[in-house]
Amino acid sequence: MEYELRDPTGFFIDNAGNIYVTDNRNIRIVKWKPRASSGQVVAGGNCKDYLLENDVFMVSYLLNSTSSNIVLDNNRTMFICDRGNLRVQRWFQNDNQDQTIIANISCAGVNLDNQGFLYVTDEDGHRVIKYPGNEIVAGGNEAGSVLNQIWNPGSIYLDRNHSVFVADIINDRVVIWPAGVRESLIVAGGNGQGNGTHQLQEPHAVLVDYMGTVYVADTFNSRIVRWLPNSQSGVIIIDALGANLNGKNMFIPVDMAFDRKGNLYVADIFNNRILMFPIGKSSCVTSMYH
Secondary structure: OOOOOOOEEEEEEOOOOOEEEEEHHHOEEEEEOOOOOOOEEEEEOOOOOOOOOOOEEOOEEOOOOOOOOEEEOOOOOEEEEEHHHOEEEEEOOOOOOEEEEEEOOOEEEEEEOOOOOEEEEEOOOOEEEEEOOOEEEEEOOOOOOOOOOOOOEEEEEEOOOOOEEEEEOOOOEEEEEOOOOOOOEEEEEOOOEOOOOOOEOOOOEEEEOOOOOEEEEEHHHOEEEEEOOOOOOOEEEEEOOOOOEOOEOOOOEEEEEEOOOOEEEEEEHHHOEEEEEEOOOOOOOOOOOO
16 A cells, blocks of 8 residues: 555655655555645566566655665656665666666665765665765775775765765664775764664664754664764764654664755654654754653
8 A cells, every 4th residue: 555664675765755765575666745645656566577686775856865766867858776686776767667877786885976976875884985986985895894995884864075984783883985085984883783872773763964963873773872082972863763653663774865844754663654854953852752
């Protein structure tokens, strides 16, 4: 049914407020209009021509570029991580036929820069590539924890300077790779796995606001943490108890996005839902939703 989700691994929000959800276990992409009580399948599902397999990952959107899972360009063409088939698919608007543009890749996240280049995380290759050209823009030096390595990259965020922020899952950190630089800088975590405010536990998603503040989906701590620039620890702005809805606490958040009003949306994968929080951007706000 179009109002039910199963393991939503990612989503994006367009400028009209439509939410596109990667409905992983239903093997489809579902579009939810603002205030709608049900969604519309726009890719995958039960239609025989919609060739997606298990592990459909991630969504992003060129016009607000706040998530890294699926991507839409200005023509509303979707780029989808079809993880089960080890490929990235291109899906034109109002078309029921997709096209493979990158094969043999364990894609976990995608994003578009302002020039239309596609950035793709290759989880098993421990790298991020830029398409077309397949240029390595982060990692690519095997799995590891030194600053020229990443280990199972999750979502990515791109800033206007084409710097790549990477959720470096196994290293329990978020790193930034400035364009053309061979090593990263740690912007969140990197202090061993744990639940201290200076630590992360397998973060899967990262966002950055216009002030350079980093927002992390601290996945296996079931919380959202905000890191100001050059800070040594973060501030918990949403935790599991604060995200209680209908008797269910937020559990295992895997993706995030801002809408145009600054509201923060979170993919609460364990509870099969997308949550929305009005988030204050002021650095004076020390805690919310916990």
